[in-house]
Amino acid sequence: MARTRAYDQGTVVVAAKELFWQRGLEGTAIGDLEAATGLSRSSLYLAFGAKRALFDAALADYLDTFIDPLLAPVEAPQSGLAEAARFFRRLAALFADPRSRRGCLMINTIAELAGRDPTFTGPAAQFVNRYRAAFANALRGDAAQGDRTRREIARRSELLAVSTMGVWLAVRTDPTAAAHSCRAVANEITSWVRADQRPRSRNQ
Amino acid sequence: MARTRAYDQGTVVVAAKELFWQRGLEGTAIGDLEAATGLSRSSLYLAFGAKRALFDAALADYLDTFIDPLLAPVEAPQSGLAEAARFFRRLAALFADPRSRRGCLMINTIAELAGRDPTFTGPAAQFVNRYRAAFANALRGDAAQGDRTRREIARRSELLAVSTMGVWLAVRTDPTAAAHSCRAVANEITSWVRADQRPRSRNQ
DNA sequence: ACCGTTCTGTACCGACAAGTACAGAATACT
């Protein structure tokens, strides 16, 4: 008993995501969104209620379609050091695409909102913790148990989590250099594999 | 033959720096700057010409008074691994201050402007390179020469540079967790010292 | 004491932001 929508909501969210990804939340005006989605203000506001709600939908889509596939192998139960290294090599490969200059939508948003928007700070911290947990899972995969290795895993998963955040920022200034950094991190991880394979090595 | 200025320009820059540091370039309005500096628009514009010029002065002051002292020991000729570790422990100590939530003004500005403002992208990349060079200098301090160690130094200085950027972002979401990350990085560096002191260790 | 120059505050400007009102177009059901 009503007119049907002339557009697909998912497509609109994807178009909005691309824009937010490139220009940030504040940097994207409603007019830009109109142009990118082909919809007019009224349709946009009818469908999402507010700019921020559309942004939240775009961010959720980003996490689902971009971050999840990237992180899934690292988070899998059968993950290991090799998978962690592969993660950084995959990032390096991504950074060859000139579009990678836009960085990571989530990291960009943390820089824009964390500490300023109280509703965002929580999810932001959780996102960082997800990286920590993912790498801890990967590092647990190959390692022998024991107090020393447990501390080593904790330490190195912190290191990899903050490194990930760092390269996502570095790619905003120089993708080539950032890709180089990714390969360096991957190589460092690979050196851990070699050290672990040596029986009873005391490279704490 | 003219009226003397009733304020100190340096003091104004410092006050502006504090504001930009906390709220970012776009997030700080001229009205905020009036309130923080005690000056009125006209004085501000007479002295600096534009908001961006005042920001540039604030950023330069930030680098001089905050980043330089922090990085100087790492960049010194007699620097070494211990100095690199100390750098991260110093960051961890800084993060105990609740004001550390504002992060690093330069990193925040990279997130805000890099890739969007063409005049800023260059200096931003240089800033990242400064970290790479500083850590490479520190790592060269203790290491024996040789092809393998040279590659190791290059790899690890990349790792530490991006880690630094990462913790400066992480502190925006959770200072306590970020301090923990800093200590983890410091401990990892310390483990390198121990590995090096072992004669002929092959922890590549 | 005067005067030219510089400083400082208020009021204002045009641009642009997010969001809203409302009229009219398009549809699905009866």
Added chain:
DNA sequence: AGTATTCTGTACTTGTCGGTACAGAACGGT
């Protein structure tokens, strides 16, 4: 075909932004 309901475009409101105009206050040199 008629109609209730939803969709869509234009025009508007309200607020804030960076920046400017200009009048008058304050000072240094003579």
